[in-house]
Amino acid sequence: MRVSGPAANTRQVTGGPMQAVTRDMAIDLANSSPAHVLLLDVGGMIFDVNARCEKLLGQSAAELRGKKPTHVFDAILVRVRAIGYERARRGFQLQHDGAWFEAQVFTTEPSSDDDDGKFLVLRATDITDRKSAEFQLLESEARLEEATRIASMGTYKLYWDTFKVIWSHQMYEIHGVAPGSIDPSAMGYNHLILPEDLPIVKATIKDLVSGKEITGTEYRILIEGEKIRWVRLEGRVLFDVDGRPYASFGTVQDVTEARNREETLRDLAARNTVLTEALQASPVGVAVLTPDRPNSNVFYVNPALEEITGFRNGRLIGLTLESLRGEETDPEIFTALIEAIQTSQSISCELQLSREDGSTFLSEVELAPVVAPGGSGVVAHTLIVRDVTDDRRRTDAMMDAQKMEALGKLSGGVAHEINNLLQPIITLSDLGREACKEDDEKLLKYFDVITGSGRKAREVVRQILTFSRQDAPLIGSHKVAPIVEDAVKLAKSGLLPGVELKTHVEIDEAHALVNPTQVSQVVINLVRNASDAMDGQGAISLGLVRLSESDAIKVHLKRPDRGWLALTVSDSGCGIDDESRARIFEPFFTTKPVGQGTGLGLSVVYSIVLGWGGAINIESEVDMGTTAMVYIPEFIE
Amino acid sequence: MNVLLVEDFPEVSLSVREILSGAGHSVEDATNGKEALKKLSSSSFDLVVSDIWMPEMDGIALLKEIRGSGNDMPVVVISGGAPNAPLTYTAPLAPTFGANAVIYKPFEKEELLKTIDAVMAGETIAPGEAI
Numbered sequence: 001m002r003v004s005g006p007a008a009n010t011r012q013v014t015g016g017p018m019q020a021v022t023r024d025m026a027i028d029l030a031n032s033s034p035a036h037v038l039l040l041d042v043g044g045m046i047f048d049v050n051a052r053c054e055k056l057l058g059q060s061a062a063e064l065r066g067k068k069p070t071h072v073f074d075a076i077l078v079r080v081r082a083i084g085y086e087r088a089r090r091g092f093q094l095q096h097d098g099a100w101f102e103a104q105v106f107t108t109e110p111s112s113d114d115d116d117g118k119f120l121v122l123r124a125t126d127i128t129d130r131k132s133a134e135f136q137l138l139e140s141e142a143r144l145e146e147a148t149r150i151a152s153m154g155t156y157k158l159y160w161d162t163f164k165v166i167w168s169h170q171m172y173e174i175h176g177v178a179p180g181s182i183d184p185s186a187m188g189y190n191h192l193i194l195p196e197d198l199p200i201v202k203a204t205i206k207d208l209v210s211g212k213e214i215t216g217t218e219y220r221i222l223i224e225g226e227k228i229r230w231v232r233l234e235g236r237v238l239f240d241v242d243g244r245p246y247a248s249f250g251t252v253q254d255v256t257e258a259r260n261r262e263e264t265l266r267d268l269a270a271r272n273t274v275l276t277e278a279l280q281a282s283p284v285g286v287a288v289l290t291p292d293r294p295n296s297n298v299f300y301v302n303p304a305l306e307e308i309t310g311f312r313n314g315r316l317i318g319l320t321l322e323s324l325r326g327e328e329t330d331p332e333i334f335t336a337l338i339e340a341i342q343t344s345q346s347i348s349c350e351l352q353l354s355r356e357d358g359s360t361f362l363s364e365v366e367l368a369p370v371v372a373p374g375g376s377g378v379v380a381h382t383l384i385v386r387d388v389t390d391d392r393r394r395t396d397a398m399m400d401a402q403k404m405e406a407l408g409k410l411s412g413g414v415a416h417e418i419n420n421l422l423q424p425i426i427t428l429s430d431l432g433r434e435a436c437k438e439d440d441e442k443l444l445k446y447f448d449v450i451t452g453s454g455r456k457a458r459e460v461v462r463q464i465l466t467f468s469r470q471d472a473p474l475i476g477s478h479k480v481a482p483i484v485e486d487a488v489k490l491a492k493s494g495l496l497p498g499v500e501l502k503t504h505v506e507i508d509e510a511h512a513l514v515n516p517t518q519v520s521q522v523v524i525n526l527v528r529n530a531s532d533a534m535d536g537q538g539a540i541s542l543g544l545v546r547l548s549e550s551d552a553i554k555v556h557l558k559r560p561d562r563g564w565l566a567l568t569v570s571d572s573g574c575g576i577d578d579e580s581r582a583r584i585f586e587p588f589f590t591t592k593p594v595g596q597g598t599g600l601g602l603s604v605v606y607s608i609v610l611g612w613g614g615a616i617n618i619e620s621e622v623d624m625g626t627t628a629m630v631y632i633p634e635f636i637e
Numbered sequence: 638m639n640v641l642l643v644e645d646f647p648e649v650s651l652s653v654r655e656i657l658s659g660a661g662h663s664v665e666d667a668t669n670g671k672e673a674l675k676k677l678s679s680s681s682f683d684l685v686v687s688d689i690w691m692p693e694m695d696g697i698a699l700l701k702e703i704r705g706s707g708n709d710m711p712v713v714v715i716s717g718g719a720p721n722a723p724l725t726y727t728a729p730l731a732p733t734f735g736a737n738a739v740i741y742k743p744f745e746k747e748e749l750l751k752t753i754d755a756v757m758a759g760e761t762i763a764p765g766e767a768i
Contacts, residue, residue, distance in 0.1 A: 416690065419717040419743055423744070428652055
């Protein structure tokens with residue numbers, strides 16, 4: 001821009017926003033300005049432009065003089081008309097042709113009387129780049145806002161110099177307060193934090209402002225004074241252009257749900273452990289089978305089942321049910337079990353199973369399919385096995401005893417009749433034998449048989465009558481020793497001459513809740529059995545002692561700590577083999593030769609002892625002898 | 638010895654009669670307590686052997702009558718019950734009413750004779766007690 005006229009006439013620019021600018025000043029400014037500057041005369045025509053402007057408009061000042069302003073300047077004029085000169089003087093931004101400009105418009109004042117007058121100065125600076133950066137910043141801020149909103153995350157900024165804290169909208173929401181309702185500066189949010197957690201938060205903020213990076217501090221805030229929400233605080237340091245830290249910036253995220261999920265998971269894990277432990281501790285045998293068809297096999301087995309089946313130390317794992325099948329296993333029931341697995345049915349049944357060592361046991365088996373939640377089919381089968389061998393024996397004995405009792409009741413009157421009918425059979429055959437000739441062997445034999453038969457019939461009737469209890473046998477607290485001694489006297493009278501009965505009654509004072517007659521029955525039955533086993537020659541020893549707790553434990557008595565009395569009857573007779581020993585308490589089971597013994601004796605003893613709450617055990621060795629041990633609970637007043 | 642046998646079951650009556658007569662006693666029979674009382678009042682007996690369960694008047698009632706009138710003659714009760722069913726039958730009660738012995742059918746010849754001997758010698762035997 002060429003200057004003409006004395007520069008001395010320029011008025012000095014004084015401070016203040018409303019300074020008057022002369023034409024010369026304007027020209028000076030224009031020359032030194034990095035902006036595009038254009039001067040308009042009062043007619044609205046271009047008077048002068050600066051070099052920058054020449055470049056922008058592509059024409060020289062001389063060529064542009066007297067023309068109407070175009071390009072961004074035209075747009076500026078349009079805007080000025082809209083916003084007014086006052087506003088335009090302060091500067092404004094506008095877009096033109098894809099670029100952003102910052103514009104300023106002011107008028108000049110005449111500097112002297114001969115000054116031509118007013119010019120309109122149009123200044124335009126291309127701020128496209130700056131604008132783009134601004135835009136991007138705005139956009140990224142908006143994106144951040146949206147992201148944090150979605151993540152239930154609030155952002156904060158803490159200025160170190162002023163300790164002013166700025167909260168995002170989301171931050172207020174997380175804390176359950178209306179935006180702007182509290183001043184987050186100077187810990188104005190203290191009351192929102194759970195008092196117990198306040199120390200942690202304060203310590204964290206201290207770390208923040210001393211330049212540390214904070215991750216994962218979790219604490220609780222109070223929503224509306226009562227609801228607790230878990231939040232997670234993160235923060236880092238912001239540095240200015242010179243690399244100096246000046247603020248902390250970070251996020252606070254609502255993690256209540258995540259924490260709940262964690263707790264639930266921990267709960268589930270704990271429950272899982274408890275459930276597993278329960279299974280491991282259960283006295284009932286449990287196994288879980290795979291859903292494979294056809295070879296469903298064991299993938300979990302609990303200790304109880306390993307004990308029951310003898311497949312210890314995980315040896316059952318991977319095996320199918322086939323490994324539990326034995327010779328005694330009912331094939332039909334076993335097939336039904338297998339089919340139940342194939343067809344994913346539930347089934348419960350009783351059958352003989354075989355252990356690893358080949359021994360068999362009676363089991364109660366329950367099988368059920370396990371369906372995955374969501375119904376996506378069978379994922380496993382549960383197998384529950386109980387060894388009920390002993391139970392069955394006891395129930396069977398009890399059932400038999402009950403049957404006998406019913407029989408006894410029925411036969412009360414019948415027994416009476418039969419007793420009467422037996423009298424002539426026994427007596428008249430006895431007398432007939434006496435009356436017939438000594439050499440009449442046939443007749444003698446006939447009479448012998450009749451008498452013998454009659455006597456046996458008498459025994460059967462008497463045994464049956466034992467079960468006929470129209471009133472319950474009177475049980476009372478009795479001193480056991482005297483009753484046993486009396487019974488021994490009775491028993492002795494029935495013994496064959498070659499049989500000796502030695503007694504060892506230790507305890508005089510012990511009481512038990514029993515019926516004395518029943519005690520006699522037990523003693524007499526056991527002694528009779530002992531005597532029969534010895535075939536007329538030998539010694540029976542009978543003992544009555546009090547058991548020590550350790551002895552009681554040794555013989556597997558329940559509640560070994562309570563007092564137990566033991567009545568033992570031993571003989572040196574023929575003994576009982578294992579097979580017979582298993583059936584020894586069965587009514588009508590007898591090891592005696594046909595015609596001797598009714599087989600009712602021990603079943604009577606068994607049911608009596610059961611009624612006392614006691615136990616009975618038979619130990620025997622073939623050709624060596626037998627010991628019967630009856631355990632009676634002591635009654636201590 | 639004169640024995641009064643009170644028993645309604647004919648086969649039992651026959652059997653007991655055979656045992657007693659075989660041992661040298663003379664036997665008269667009655668089939669119930671009422672008959673027995675009649676016979677007791679008209680003849681003299683050394684011993685009564687009586688069943689319990691009889692029609693018209695049972696053995697316990699008979700016993701009550703006998704003892705009630707101050708008669709302490711020996712009475713042996715024969716019962717159709719059993720020694721091991723104490724509460725089913727009234728036999729065990731017999732001694733309380735004055736019976737000297739109770740034995741259970743079907744008894745051996747020896748048991749009856751031994752019991753009678755003991756009772757005649759003045760003993761009282763409880764039911765189920767071995768001789």
